[in-house]
Amino acid sequence: MEEILRQQIEKIVPLTDDEFRLVLSHFSVGNYKKHQYIVQQENPVPYVHFVVKGLLKSFYIDKSGKSHILQFAMEDWWITDNQGFYKEENATLNIDCLEDAQTYYITLENRDQLCVALLKMEFFFLQKMTAGNIALQNRILSLMSKNSEERYIQFIQLYPDLIHRIPKTLIASYLGISRETLSRLSH
Amino acid sequence: MEEILRQQIEKIVPLTDDEFRLVLSHFSVGNYKKHQYIVQQENPVPYVHFVVKGLLKSFYIDKSGKSHILQFAMEDWWITDNQGFYKEENATLNIDCLEDAQTYYITLENRDQLCVALLKMEFFFLQKMTAGNIALQNRILSLMSKNSEERYIQFIQLYPDLIHRIPKTLIASYLGISRETLSRLSH
DNA sequence: GATAATTTGTGACCTATATCACATCAATGC
DNA sequence: GCATTGATGTGATATAGGTCACAAATTATC
Numbered sequence: 001m002e003e004i005l006r007q008q009i010e011k012i013v014p015l016t017d018d019e020f021r022l023v024l025s026h027f028s029v030g031n032y033k034k035h036q037y038i039v040q041q042e043n044p045v046p047y048v049h050f051v052v053k054g055l056l057k058s059f060y061i062d063k064s065g066k067s068h069i070l071q072f073a074m075e076d077w078w079i080t081d082n083q084g085f086y087k088e089e090n091a092t093l094n095i096d097c098l099e100d101a102q103t104y105y106i107t108l109e110n111r112d113q114l115c116v117a118l119l120k121m122e123f124f125f126l127q128k129m130t131a132g133n134i135a136l137q138n139r140i141l142s143l144m145s146k147n148s149e150e151r152y153i154q155f156i157q158l159y160p161d162l163i164h165r166i167p168k169t170l171i172a173s174y175l176g177i178s179r180e181t182l183s184r185l186s187h
Numbered sequence: 188m189e190e191i192l193r194q195q196i197e198k199i200v201p202l203t204d205d206e207f208r209l210v211l212s213h214f215s216v217g218n219y220k221k222h223q224y225i226v227q228q229e230n231p232v233p234y235v236h237f238v239v240k241g242l243l244k245s246f247y248i249d250k251s252g253k254s255h256i257l258q259f260a261m262e263d264w265w266i267t268d269n270q271g272f273y274k275e276e277n278a279t280l281n282i283d284c285l286e287d288a289q290t291y292y293i294t295l296e297n298r299d300q301l302c303v304a305l306l307k308m309e310f311f312f313l314q315k316m317t318a319g320n321i322a323l324q325n326r327i328l329s330l331m332s333k334n335s336e337e338r339y340i341q342f343i344q345l346y347p348d349l350i351h352r353i354p355k356t357l358i359a360s361y362l363g364i365s366r367e368t369l370s371r372l373s374h
Numbered sequence: 375g376a377t378a379a380t381t382t383g384t385g386a387c388c389t390a391t392a393t394c395a396c397a398t399c400a401a402t403g404c
Numbered sequence: 405g406c407a408t409t410g411a412t413g414t415g416a417t418a419t420a421g422g423t424c425a426c427a428a429a430t431t432a433t434c
Contacts, residue, residue, distance in 0.1 A: 060328050060332065068331040082317070083325070086317050087321070115310075122309050122310065122313060126309060126312060126313045129313060129317055130269070130273050130316055133269050133323065134269050136320065136324060137269060137270070137323060139327055140323065141247045143327065143363065144247075144255040144330070144363040145253065147391090148390080169411060169412080176330065177391075177392090178391070178393075179411085179412080180393080181392075183412060184391095184413085184414080354380080355381075355382070356382080364421070366381085367382095367423080367424095368420085368421055368422075370383055370384080371383085371384080
């Protein structure tokens with residue numbers, strides 16, 4: 001499982017065995033069961049998680065009680081409530097497991113220490129954050145310029161693996177459309 | 188004008204005079220006129236711009252020819268086409284000036300060199316990118332969970348300064364609604 | 375300061391998508 | 405293996421917001 005994390009980092013910065021041991025020593029391993037919450041609205045957000053097994057989602061519950069999915073995260077993805085984690089505030093999002101999951105997680109303090117101890121890790125996190133920004137901007141443009149069907153088609157193209165692991169109801173919630181509308185599209 | 192850039196950086200990392208001179212030496216100054224484009228769809232994106240004067244917007248033109256505003260940038264804001272700039276691809280966005288503008292701009296190469304020469308600048312860029320991520324995620328949740336009126340009210344709260352500098356037509360385009368709908372709301 | 379261009383408001387009408395309500399079917403837990 | 409819970413499809417209806425069209429008001433530009 002460590003290998004998944006190592007490969008993820010080495011896609012951006014090469015590491016010696018010693019360096020990777022140093023990296024790893026800043027993380028902990030967590031095992032979670034389907035339906036388990038790892039972040040809850042109104043509670044602190046102590047960790048960023050790197051998923052090595054399973055599938056999670058982060059979602060926001062609006063004041064009318066409707067749930068909106070911000071992100072899915074499967075193997076090789078990072079997930080947290082960014083606002084809660086980086087600003088050290090209570091969560092506005094929830095994160096729970098759609099499948100049994102295993103993650104490598106790290107605190108903000110450990111992440112900062114790791115960056116000091118191994119400078120290239122700061123570069124790694126910057127690259128990851130940049131890629132995240134680009135993806136988020138594209139999602140905004142997609143929400144503004146595409147209709148339901150176009151967004152659904154785009155989702156299938158971007159995340160073909162997810163289609164078979166996630167109920168349509170949740171894909172609808174990610175795309176910002178009702179499950180009925182998605183049902184009427186998908187054929 | 189340099190002072191605006193210095194203060195922006197020093198909100199996150201303190202700088203000596205020498206360090207700031209080093210920072211500054213990696214930037215160039217650009218002056219642009221109202222209606223001038225600084226990034227154009229299908230063209231390279233050589234710079235990130237830090238705005239010291241004036242007002243710009245970045246926008247996407249969809250296949251039906253409709254324009255969608257991704258970002259405004261006034262004094263003390265950064266703007267570029269992230270995808271084009273960081274991936275060194277041609278732009279998918281346009282950026283033009285809503286008012287005469289002045290920016291400090293930097294190439295990707297110079298940014299990377301600057302980070303090597305002055306490590307704290309990498310930390311600065313990481314913090315900025317993180318803050319950007321949080322803002323983008325909130326915008327996505329806003330698009331998914333709020334109606335037109337709520338989004339408009341939120342915009343006024345977030346950017347009270349912009350309301351008086353930007354025509355409603357453009358605010359509508361930023362909020363993802365038609366100008367007619369915004370007109371009917373705003374009173 | 376006159377002319378052109380842009381912005382704004384508003385009516386009439388249209389449409390994509392939401393909502394509500396059931397029925398069926400599949401998965402999951404004990 | 406049965407009972408509960410969740411997923412999916414589909415009809416009927418409602419509605420927020422889009423589109424088109426025009427006029428008035430405001431702002432740029434030479």
